[in-house]
Amino acid sequence: xxxxxxxxxxxxxxxxxxxxxxxxxxxxxxxxxxxxxxxxxxxxxxxxxxxxxxxxxxxxxxxxxxxxxxxxxxxxxxxxxxxxxxxxxxxxxxxxxxxxxxxxxxxxxxxxxxxxxxxxxxxxxxxxxxxxxxxxxxxxxxxxxxxxxxxxxxxxxxxxxxxxxxxxxxxxxxxxxxxxxxxxxxxxxxxxxxxxxxxxxxxxxxxxxxxxxxxxxxxxxxxxxxxxxxxxxxxxxxxxxxxxxxxxxxxxxxxxxxxxxx
Amino acid sequence: xxxxxxxxxxxxxxxxxxxxxxxxxxxxxxxxxxxxxxxxxxxxxxxxxxxxxxxxxxxxxxxxxxxxxxxxxxxxxxxxxxxxxxxxxxxxxxxxxxxxxxxxxxxxxxxxxxxxxxxxxxxxxxxxxxxxxxxxxxxxxxxxxxxxxxxxxxxxxxxxxxxxxxxxxxxxxxxxxxxxxxxxxxxxxxxxxxxxxxxxxxxxxxxxxxxxxxxxxxxxxxxxxxxxxxxxxxxxxxxxxxxxxxxxxxxxxxxxxxxxxxxxxxxxxxxxxxxxxxxxxxxxxxxxxxx
Numbered sequence: 341x342x343x344x345x346x347x348x349x350x351x352x353x354x355x356x357x358x359x360x361x362x363x364x365x366x367x368x369x370x371x372x373x374x375x376x377x378x379x380x381x382x383x384x385x386x387x388x389x390x391x392x393x394x395x396x397x398x399x400x401x402x403x404x405x406x407x408x409x410x411x412x413x414x415x416x417x418x419x420x421x422x423x424x425x426x427x428x429x430x431x432x433x434x435x436x437x438x439x440x441x442x443x444x445x446x447x448x449x450x451x452x453x454x455x456x457x458x459x460x461x462x463x464x465x466x467x468x469x470x471x472x473x474x475x476x477x478x479x480x481x482x483x484x485x486x487x488x489x490x491x492x493x494x495x496x497x498x499x500x501x502x503x504x505x506x507x508x509x510x511x512x513x514x515x516x517x518x519x520x521x522x523x524x525x526x527x528x529x530x531x532x533x534x535x536x537x538x539x540x541x542x543x544x545x546x547x548x549x550x551x552x553x554x555x556x557x558x559x560x561x562x563x564x565x566x567x568x569x570x571x572x573x574x575x576x577x578x579x580x581x582x583x584x585x586x587x588x589x590x591x592x593x594x595x596x597x598x599x600x601x602x
Numbered sequence: 603x604x605x606x607x608x609x610x611x612x613x614x615x616x617x618x619x620x621x622x623x624x625x626x627x628x629x630x631x632x633x634x635x636x637x638x639x640x641x642x643x644x645x646x647x648x649x650x651x652x653x654x655x656x657x658x659x660x661x662x663x664x665x666x667x668x669x670x671x672x673x674x675x676x677x678x679x680x681x682x683x684x685x686x687x688x689x690x691x692x693x694x695x696x697x698x699x700x701x702x703x704x705x706x707x708x709x710x711x712x713x714x715x716x717x718x719x720x721x722x723x724x725x726x727x728x729x730x731x732x733x734x735x736x737x738x739x740x741x742x743x744x745x746x747x748x749x750x751x752x753x754x755x756x757x758x759x760x761x762x763x764x765x766x767x768x769x770x771x772x773x774x775x776x777x778x779x780x781x782x783x784x785x786x787x788x789x790x791x792x793x794x795x796x797x798x799x800x801x802x803x804x805x806x807x808x809x810x811x812x813x814x815x816x817x818x819x820x821x822x823x824x825x826x827x828x829x830x831x832x833x834x835x836x837x838x839x840x841x842x843x844x845x846x847x848x849x850x851x852x853x854x855x856x857x858x859x860x861x862x863x864x865x866x867x868x869x870x871x872x873x874x875x876x877x878x879x880x881x882x883x884x885x886x887x888x889x890x891x892x893x
Binding site for chain 1 (some may be wrong): 619659681682683704705709710712714716718719720721722729730741759771
């Protein structure tokens with residue numbers, strides 16, 4: 341009896357507070373205590389989602405934003421990974437690259453927006469460029485750190501077993517650095533959405549940011565809130581993807597194994 | 603680029619396409635070693651001083667001594683993990699150690715298991731092999747009694763099991779010279795006895811030469827055909843252990859042998875004050891003279 345009760349409490353109690361807040365929110369808008377120009381009712385947000393979804397508009401803008409994010413992340417992450425490996429694997433690479441990268445890293449990339457608009461206008465390139473800048477550095481830093489913190493003893497063992505070059509990299513260095521690289525990936529994915537939100541909000545003719553800014557002009561607070569929730573959902577999705585990679589690629593690590601070790 | 607890493611690269615080139623097999627030209631199973639005035643210095647500090655040693659094929663040589671006496675360094679030099687400052691090391695074939703063939707025939711086990719945590723047990727055993735090595739890896743695991751654990755992660759094994767996997771990983775290369783750098787030092791007493799028996803059994807089957815560095819004098823006389831006491835970089839005692847195998851654990855013969863070696867080591871310790879600074883070079887291993 342107590343066991344059943346404890347299990348139910350563990351499952352449902354975390355949802356109690358969010359549910360209460362939504363109910364309170366709906367009630368205060370419906371009674372007119374909160375103006376719908378300040379905050380739309382939850383029902384109105386759902387309705388806006390339904391309306392834009394059925395017209396296809398929602399998915400179009402979602403697709404545009406998603407595409408920008410993925411392209412930017414692929415390029416930025418690729419650059420970060422490549423530079424991190426060059427610096428991590430060779431002393432010369434570190435001397436040549438690391439201090440430069442560290443200097444550039446300290447420039448807040450969103451501060452470059454005016455310059456980026458001057459360079460690229462307000463089309464796709466500008467947004468992808470900003471996402472590239474935002475995502476490259478966390479992956480660079482964590483790749484570099486991951487490679488440098490591989491157990492020296494394991495490297496010595498692998499060398500004494502005849503591994504050098506590519507086999508050494510693929511069997512020892514890359515898997516050894518992987519936990520750290522994936523930390524960088526998670527961090528980068530967060531920055532990817534943040535950068536995209538800001539750049540789309542400032543200037544865009546399509547995408548979720550455009551949806552929100554366009555709705556603002558017509559005082560459609562329901563669409564604005566919907567856009568914010570969409571960003572949150574996309575962020576959560578990206579994080580889940582990164583966690584999936586961690587569970588899959590770091591299975592060997594008891595800290596990530598799920599139920600495998602008993 | 604140091605000469606050492608160059609040498610390792612050549613080793614790998616040699617090994618990449620070689621899956622050792624029973625059918626090659628290895629006539630004598632054990633590699634004979636001959637050390638001629640081997641010297642090693644770290645900066646000002648001379649760790650090994652003119653070491654001369656003749657090790658015949660198939661012998662188990664146990665090397666004991668205080669922390670910092672140079673025994674691990676000697677083993678690492680023979681393994682090619684460190685270069686020596688002077689002297690020569692030859693194998694029975696007349697080849698210098700450090701060349702491709704010799705490094706391929708030498709395998710080392712360390713105090714820690716050094717398994718790759720991201721590879722399953724069987725993939726750890728097959729490290730550095732190419733071709734169809736899986737059946738042979740299973741065979742090697744069967745030899746150490748871990749064939750049921752082939753698909754586990756190292757994190758799921760006990761300390762003794764991990765060292766047995768490390769032993770299987772060395773055995774699959776069919777080494778002619780096995781270098782053991784206190785591989786049993788971190789194990790509990792019972793597991794350690796089991797491992798000693800396992801190593802002895804594999805040695806009897808395959809006939810390779812073993813150099814065993816240990817702090818444990820009982821282990822040295824139990825396993826060794828010969829016990830060498832290193833004292834501040836020189837051979838202080840070279841004692842043959844001619845007791846028949848299998849050796850009863852803690853038999854009177856072994857006990858007498860053990861106490862002879864122990865006296866030598868302890869006697870040196872009390873008159874060895876000026877050399878205390880040597881300990882800095884080998885602080886990871888605890889002093890454990892006896893089980």
